[in-house]
Amino acid sequence: AQTVTQSQPEMSVQEAETVTLSCTYDTSESDYYLFWYKQPPSRQMILVIRQEAYKQQNATENRFSVNFQKAAKSFSLKISDSQLGDAAMYFCAYRNRDDKIIFGKGTRLHILP
Amino acid sequence: EAQVTQNPRYLITVTGKKLTVTCSQNMNHEYMSWYRQDPGLGLRQIYYSMNVEVTDKGDVPEGYKVSRKEKRNFPLILESPSPNQTSLYFCASSLLGGPPETQYFGPGTRLLVL
Numbered sequence: 603a604q605t606v607t608q609s610q611p612e613m614s615v616q617e618a619e620t621v622t623l624s625c626t627y628d629t630s631e632s633d634y635y636l637f638w639y640k641q642p643p644s645r646q647m648i649l650v651i652r653q654e655a656y657k658q659q660n661a662t663e664n665r666f667s668v669n670f671q672k673a674a675k676s677f678s679l680k681i682s683d684s685q686l687g688d689a690a691m692y693f694c695a696y697r698n699r700d701d702k703i704i705f706g707k708g709t710r711l712h713i714l715p
Numbered sequence: 716e717a718q719v720t721q722n723p724r725y726l727i728t729v730t731g732k733k734l735t736v737t738c739s740q741n742m743n744h745e746y747m748s749w750y751r752q753d754p755g756l757g758l759r760q761i762y763y764s765m766n767v768e769v770t771d772k773g774d775v776p777e778g779y780k781v782s783r784k785e786k787r788n789f790p791l792i793l794e795s796p797s798p799n800q801t802s803l804y805f806c807a808s809s810l811l812g813g814p815p816e817t818q819y820f821g822p823g824t825r826l827l828v829l
Contacts, residue, residue, distance in 0.1 A: 608757075637818075647805060647820035693757060701746055701765065701811065703818070704774075707757035 604629045606696050608706035615684045616714050622669075623679045623709050625694030634698045636670070636677045641691040641708075650692070653677065681711075689713045717742045719821035721806050727827045728796055736791045736824050738806030744819070745811040747789040748773070749781065751802040752823075758805065764789055765811060796828045 605628045615621035627636070638650040653661045653670050661668050665682045681688055694706040719740045728734055740747065748763035750773075760773030764783040778800055780792040789808075793800060806821040 611755075645803065645823045647807070647818075649817045652817070695758075701763070702773075703748065703760055703763075705750075705758040707755060 604631075604696055604698065604702075604704050606694055606704050606706040608692075608694055608709050610709045611707070612710045612712070614712040614714055615681075617684055617686060619684055620680060620682045621684055621711065623681075623692055623694075623711065625677045625679070625706055627675050627677065627694075627696050627704075629675070629696065629698070631698050634696060636668075637695040637697065638666070638668070638677075638679045639693045639695060639705075640688075641693065642687075642689070647693075651679065684713050686713050686715065717819065719806055719808055719819050721804075721821040721824050723824060724822060725825050727829065729829050730797055731795050734793050734796060734826075736793075736804060736806075736826070738789045738791065738821060739787050740789075740808040740819065741787065742808060742810075742819065743786065744808035745786070747783070747806065747808045748818075749779070749789070749791045750805045750807065751775065751800075752805060753802050761791070761804075796826075798828045800826065801828045802826060 607626045634655045636653045640648045640650045651661050651663045651666050667680045669678045691708045691710050693708050697703045722737045745766045749761040750758040752758045759775045762781040764770045804824045807818045809818045
């Protein structure tokens with residue numbers, strides 16, 4: 603069975619600094635997708651970034667980028683130039699070709715002014 | 716505007732009283748899914764559906780039912796709610812096939828079962 607692990611329940615970063623959230627997963631499949639979602643206090647789930655496993659190039663969306671290490675089954679999220687609006691719960695998620703989706707338990711990110 | 720709507724947004728009920736949480740999407744998505752979110756546990760998938768009349772169990776289906784009679788609607792039914800079903804529930808939808816489309820999440824339904 604696939605699993606997704608986020609080992610950092612909470613993290614803090616100074617505004618304008620860079621922070622990395624870790625995510626590891628376990629699967630025997632070779633074709634899958636990985637996502638990072640952001641959940642602000644409003645509770646809405648917002649897609650931050652996604653990565654297809656067959657792509658070697660790391661995905662990037664503005665200040666958000668990932669470090670995808672397929673062999674190590676690692677999918678960390680880097681947030682550059684952290685802003686107060688980045689404060690939220692962040693979820694790592696795995697989706698296989700059968701569209702089964704598994705979420706990690708989340709990392710709560712605090713931004714310190 | 717593309718969106719997933721859920722109703723009600725907040726609900727307080729008592730043990731054993733049947734309830735339904737509705738979910739509707741206006742994007743013609745084939746795939747729809749229900750999650751529950753509990754502190755320290757993240758989001759766990761309850762049921763999902765790949766198309767009309769096709770539903771499958773997720774990781775925590777016990778105590779829940781779903782139906783998919785129309786493509787746009789995917790209601791979550793609690794036949795006999797219990798306090799351990801107190802949670803925040805999310806409905807989501809996306810396209811199927813090829814590179815996965817973004818999952819669109821509804822705003823969430825906070826349920827309290829007394």
